Amino acid sequence: MFRRDRALWLTLALFCFLPAVGMAGEGGSITFVNGTPYDWISSDQREYQMKSWGFPGVIPAGSTFTQYVEWSQGVFENWSEDSGVVTFSLQGTDQSFQLQANRVAGNFDLRVVLTNLSTVGNPQGSTIDLGWNHDGIVNFALAGEVGSFTSSGAPNAWMHENLGMLGNRSLRHLCIPGAHDAGMSQLNGGTFFGASCNTITQTQDVFHQLQSGARYFDIRPVVHAGQFYTGHYSCGINVLGIDFGCQGANGESLDSIIRGVNAFTATHKELVILYLSEDYNTDAGEPSYPRLTQDEWNRLLTELSDLDHRYVLPLPAASFVDLTSLPLASFIADQAAVLVVAAPSNQAVTLGSFAAEGFYTPQNFPVFNRYSGSDNLTLMQNDQRTKLQAQRPNPDANYFLLSWTLTQVGDEPVGCLSGSAPSVLDLAAQAYPSLYQQVLPASNGQTYPNILY
Numbered sequence: 126m127f128r129r130d131r132a133l134w135l136t137l138a139l140f141c142f143l144p145a146v147g148m149a150g151e152g153g154s155i156t157f158v159n160g161t162p163y164d165w166i167s168s169d170q171r172e173y174q175m176k177s178w179g180f181p182g183v184i185p186a187g188s189t190f191t192q193y194v195e196w197s198q199g200v201f202e203n204w205s206e207d208s209g210v211v212t213f214s215l216q217g218t219d220q221s222f223q224l225q226a227n228r229v230a231g232n233f234d235l236r237v238v239l240t241n242l243s244t245v246g247n248p249q250g251s252t253i254d255l256g257w258n259h260d261g262i263v264n265f266a267l268a269g270e271v272g273s274f275t276s277s278g279a280p281n282a283w284m285h286e287n288l289g290m291l292g293n294r295s296l297r298h299l300c301i302p303g304a305h306d307a308g309m310s311q312l313n314g315g316t317f318f319g320a321s322c323n324t325i326t327q328t329q330d331v332f333h334q335l336q337s338g339a340r341y342f343d344i345r346p347v348v349h350a351g352q353f354y355t356g357h358y359s360c361g362i363n364v365l366g367i368d369f370g371c372q373g374a375n376g377e378s379l380d381s382i383i384r385g386v387n388a389f390t391a392t393h394k395e396l397v398i399l400y401l402s403e404d405y406n407t408d409a410g411e412p413s414y415p416r417l418t419q420d421e422w423n424r425l426l427t428e429l430s431d432l433d434h435r436y437v438l439p440l441p442a443a444s445f446v447d448l449t450s451l452p453l454a455s456f457i458a459d460q461a462a463v464l465v466v467a468a469p470s471n472q473a474v475t476l477g478s479f480a481a482e483g484f485y486t487p488q489n490f491p492v493f494n495r496y497s498g499s500d501n502l503t504l505m506q507n508d509q510r511t512k513l514q515a516q517r518p519n520p521d522a523n524y525f526l527l528s529w530t531l532t533q534v535g536d537e538p539v540g541c542l543s544g545s546a547p548s549v550l551d552l553a554a555q556a557y558p559s560l561y562q563q564v565l566p567a568s569n570g571q572t573y574p575n576i577l578y
Contacts, residue, residue, distance in 0.1 A: 325550060500552060
């Protein structure tokens with residue numbers, strides 16, 4: 126009797142539980158970035174076992190659109206059969222592409238098939254895998270015109286592959302991806318309160334950031350144990366009258382960055398910009414660290430002389446030229462080019478003889494770079510869009526860096542140690558999706574950023 130009752134109880138429990146399980150479905154979103162002059166017209170919209178799969182009839186030219194997608198995960202359903210498809214035709218052309226949803230190798234997946242168009246690095250008929258981000262967003266961008274489209278899934282050497290279209294444009298007429306605190310993808314020692322949650326800003330080292338498309342790198346050199354590393358430090362910290370001086374940590378070594386850049390430029394004729402600032406000697410002066418001296422900068426630049434393909438302008442031109450006014454082809458027509466811009470915190474430090482060896486000052490590379498200093502997404506967005514409009518009224522205006530970054534404020538750098546406050550990467554995860562959703566609508570032929578952090 127007990128066995129029969131137990132069997133009945135288990136059967137009832139299972140059937141009570143199954144509907145709840147069947148209601149669940151893994152969801153996320155896709156953002157389309159229509160950087161073309163054509164409206165995208167949707168058609169042939171089909172799905173099987175998708176709980177949410179619906180797209181608008183038109184995604185207008187120069188706009189973005191985010192759509193929620195949800196898979197069906199019913200207990201009595203074969204999840205591998207979940208699928209969806211929608212075709213987008215570029216109005217006024219014979220060009221089209223498809224978005225497909227499938228379960229591939231046990232994982233949910235979104236992909237774009239270039240059914241009747243090609244982009245740089247992606248021939249007609251090829252597939253661009255967008256992946257899947259549960260409760261997050263994946264993105265697909267398509268820009269350009271018939272005969273010269275670029276898209277997500279761009280080749281590693283995206284600058285050189287597009288040189289025919291971009292080569293005659295000055296750096297001020299281009300927009301490139303940049304990496305904030307580029308070397309902080311790892312932790313190599315630091316202060317008592319310096320931890321991953323308040324110092325790590327990247328998930329890849331500089332070499333892999335290059336492979337992912339970044340071309341402008343915020344490098345903050347520090348001396349640690351007598352060697353050069355990148356660093357992420359905040360100084361002048363005073364809590365309840367206690368002077369904590371500088372707090373932070375060290376990231377990727379300078380040697381690793383040099384090897385990574387050289388490995389990349391050995392096979393890719395791309396322009397790489399390293400902007401060095403916010404320097405400290407963490408071996409001296411606790412709790413407050415001094416800035417690097419002239420001798421330490423000389424040693425730093427000597428190590429950076431191991432960078433291959435440094436872009437060298439002969440003196441006296443190197444002392445006054447504005448590099449942002451030069452066309453891209455002047456840097457990478459025949460080979461890769463590495464620009465090293467040194468901005469020592471100590472104003473008395475000079476480049477000396479290094480000025481003739483491919484090293485430059487901010488006077489050679491003037492860039493407007495003002496972050497919002499906020500952890501509020503709306504405030505940051507409004508701050509950066511306002512600065513963009515003010516600083517870039519036309520393509521020849523100031524070289525502009527859009528700092529689409531959120532910053533830990535108040536007690537968040539300490540609170541994240543216990544999990545009561547977001548980490549830097551948590552904040553980055555909030556800011557990143559809206560980069561695809563809001564920057565293009567805030568831009569036009571006259572006003573657009575030059576660097577996207």
